[in-house]
Amino acid sequence: MRTAFFLLSIALTAFQANAALELKDEYGAWSHYESQDVTTGKPVIIGAADAKSDGDVDTVALRCTYEGVNLLFFKSMKREEPGYKAKASIDNGDAFNMDVWVKGSTHWATMPEKQIETAVKGEKLIVTLQGTSDKEQVTVSLNGFEKMYQVLAPTCKENV
Numbered sequence: 482m483r484t485a486f487f488l489l490s491i492a493l494t495a496f497q498a499n500a501a502l503e504l505k506d507e508y509g510a511w512s513h514y515e516s517q518d519v520t521t522g523k524p525v526i527i528g529a530a531d532a533k534s535d536g537d538v539d540t541v542a543l544r545c546t547y548e549g550v551n552l553l554f555f556k557s558m559k560r561e562e563p564g565y566k567a568k569a570s571i572d573n574g575d576a577f578n579m580d581v582w583v584k585g586s587t588h589w590a591t592m593p594e595k596q597i598e599t600a601v602k603g604e605k606l607i608v609t610l611q612g613t614s615d616k617e618q619v620t621v622s623l624n625g626f627e628k629m630y631q632v633l634a635p636t637c638k639e640n641v
Contacts, residue, residue, distance in 0.1 A: 502527075506632075509625020511543070513632055526636050528629040536617035538610070543629060545637035550597060550630070552579075554588040554619055558612025565611055571596065571603040571623070579608065601627035 506513040514527045528543035532554070542553040566578040567590055579590040588610050592600065600606060603623045610617045 507625070508628035508632075510622035511625040511629040513629060524636065526633050528626075528633060530621055530626075532619050532621045534617055534619040536610075536615075536619075538617060538619045541619070541621050543626075543633060545633055548580075548591050549594060550592040550633070550637065552590045552592060552606075552608070552621070554590065554608070554610055555586070557586050557588045557610050557617055557619075558615055559583075559586055560588075560611065561613045567608050567610055569596075569606060569608040571599045571606055573607070574599070581610070597630065601630055 502514050502516050504512060505515050510530045512529045514529060516525045516527075517523070518525050526545070530541050530543075532538050532541045536558065537556040538554045540555045542555070544551050544553060560583045562583075564580070564582050567581045567588070568576050569579050569590075570576050577593060577596055579592060581588050581590045583589070590608060590610075600623055603626070605623055606621045608619050608621070610619060
């Protein structure tokens with residue numbers, strides 16, 4: 482999780498949060514971190530989980546933005562085009578698309594609102610990320626995701 486702490490600190494700078502990232506709690510596979518937005522003083526909540534992939538992604542962060550609930554996949558492949566749709570599934574169920582924006586080697590994937598209910602009851606999320614010429618399949622445990630989402634959700638409404 483040291484890698485997660487470092488990467489989450491970097492992610493917070495994009496949201497004008499203090500670098501003081503504090504571990505607040507753990508829910509199954511998810512760790513709950515908080516900082517404060519330097520502009521509003523409101524808490525910035527981030528969930529972090531380890532991931533398994535056939536590439537380099539080993540940490541995933543959960544964050545609310547104006548677009549909704551986002552999963553940040555760190556250390557993924559570079560991509561020339563900044564956006565694409567990633568294929569995903571929960572517990573090997575029906576596939577769905579996630580809108581993805583790429584910054585460097587971090588892929589920011591927006592969880593479709595209608596899939597959140599399935600995710601909070603699921604065991605694993607599988608996402609196929611796309612680089613310029615390659616693909617990477619990432620599996621994230623959803624053990625504890627429901628509690629992490631319950632903590633995160635009120636901040637989504639505040640940030641809109």
